[in-house]
Amino acid sequence: DLMHSVSHHNLIISPGCDMPYDTPVENTIGAMEAVRDHERIHALVQNYTSSLDDIEVEMPDYAHLEKPLVEVFTIDSATCAACGYMTAVAKQVVGSFEGRVDFVERKSTERENIARIKKLGFAHLPSICINGELVYSSNIPNAGEFKQRLQACLED
Incomplete structure (x- = not known):
């Protein structure tokens, strides 16, 4: 969604500290594809959901x-x-x-x-x-x- 809200003139996308060490190469390629062909990739992930609800986490009291x-x-x-x-x-x-x-x-x-x-x-x-x-x-x-x-x- 952010890709649709900003001008692409002189746009630079650069991975930073939010890309942890030993990130699979495929993730980097996916990010590059999202920039190059954002309409197609946006359509692919439009209905994607990720749930953390299935993760049991014991919170401290x-x-x-x-x-x-x-x-x-x-x-x-x-x-x-x-x-x-x-x-x-x-x-x-x-x-x-x-x-x-x-x-x-x-x-x-x-x-x-x-x-x-x-x-x-x-x-x-x-x-x-x-x-x-x-x-x-x-x-x-x-x-x-x-x-x-x-x-x-x-x-x-």
């Missing part, structure tokens, strides 16, 4: 956690620069609490984590949740501010 839980939702911190920066800040800050805060990275390269993102109801990556609450969306936090936020969670 955020209301009854023993320690604050920091979840960093990324494309993949190993291949996406912004995701890597956000993950590094989160790890640094969580590490400064010496085990009093739990940390997990949830990569969108795993379908279960896409289902988690859908259940939590946010749309941008990278993002950070504390105890299931979205606190940073596509905005790499300042370490000091993030540390204060976590300290407040520990004091509650």
